[in-house]
Amino acid sequence: DADVTQTPRNRITKTGKRIMLECSQTKGHDRMYWYRQDPGLGLRLIYYSFDVKDINKGEISDGYSVSRQAQAKFSLSLESAIPNQTALYFCATSDPDRSSFGELFFGEGSRLTVL
Amino acid sequence: AQSVTQPDIHITVSEGASLELRCNYSYGATPYLFWYVQSPGQGLQLLLKYFSGDTLVQGIKGFEAEFKRSQSSFNLRKPSVHWSDAAEYFCARRAAGSARQLTFGSGTQLTVLP
Numbered sequence: 001d002a003d004v005t006q007t008p009r010n011r012i013t014k015t016g017k018r019i020m021l022e023c024s025q026t027k028g029h030d031r032m033y034w035y036r037q038d039p040g041l042g043l044r045l046i047y048y049s050f051d052v053k054d055i056n057k058g059e060i061s062d063g064y065s066v067s068r069q070a071q072a073k074f075s076l077s078l079e080s081a082i083p084n085q086t087a088l089y090f091c092a093t094s095d096p097d098r099s100s101f102g103e104l105f106f107g108e109g110s111r112l113t114v115l
Numbered sequence: 116a117q118s119v120t121q122p123d124i125h126i127t128v129s130e131g132a133s134l135e136l137r138c139n140y141s142y143g144a145t146p147y148l149f150w151y152v153q154s155p156g157q158g159l160q161l162l163l164k165y166f167s168g169d170t171l172v173q174g175i176k177g178f179e180a181e182f183k184r185s186q187s188s189f190n191l192r193k194p195s196v197h198w199s200d201a202a203e204y205f206c207a208r209r210a211a212g213s214a215r216q217l218t219f220g221s222g223t224q225l226t227v228l229p
Contacts (some may be wrong), residue, residue, distance in 0.1 A: 004158070035219075040221055040222075042119075042205060042219040042221040043205065044224050058216070078209075086141060090158060090159070102147055102209040102216075102217060103149065103164060104153075104159070104161075104207075106145075106158035106160075107158050108156075108158045109157075
């Protein structure tokens, strides 16, 4: 089983609908992240969380919200989806230990299409 | 703002040929640098990372990267490319401070010809 699991892997929805992408991890890491990938733009950080009570906005948080339900679970919500939120979304975790250099461990991605 | 630039959007090489993927970063003290690979339909996998020490870093799958502070570069190399290396490659830099967020380049898509 994957260490970082994202559900759903694929989702097609309509403009205005509320969507939740879920992420769970078995790595025991405190730090979790949501990134968005668009062709030609690389990965951009949406939100990150260093523990259950610590949530921070990334560079492109507008239109998104998150919930850290437990150390192992971090959900991303689109309250009212719009077409330009069509993208591949990645959840990632990291270990705060200095020896890791901040390396990220990624899920397999959730492809979202907003019509 | 700290940034990472990958000048080549797409590179095509023949199987068995050598490969070099370019990465430049905006200068900052003690950069933490990474190369990730994304195979089709997969998440990102770490190839190698650099923080300090020997400027030539060995990674998985026969890849290596060389850190050159004078050129603000961290180019990825492989002496002989295999068809299975076809993927998208991302260079990333760890942001300064304690946040440990990674900033990614825009990626380089590698096509391998038989």
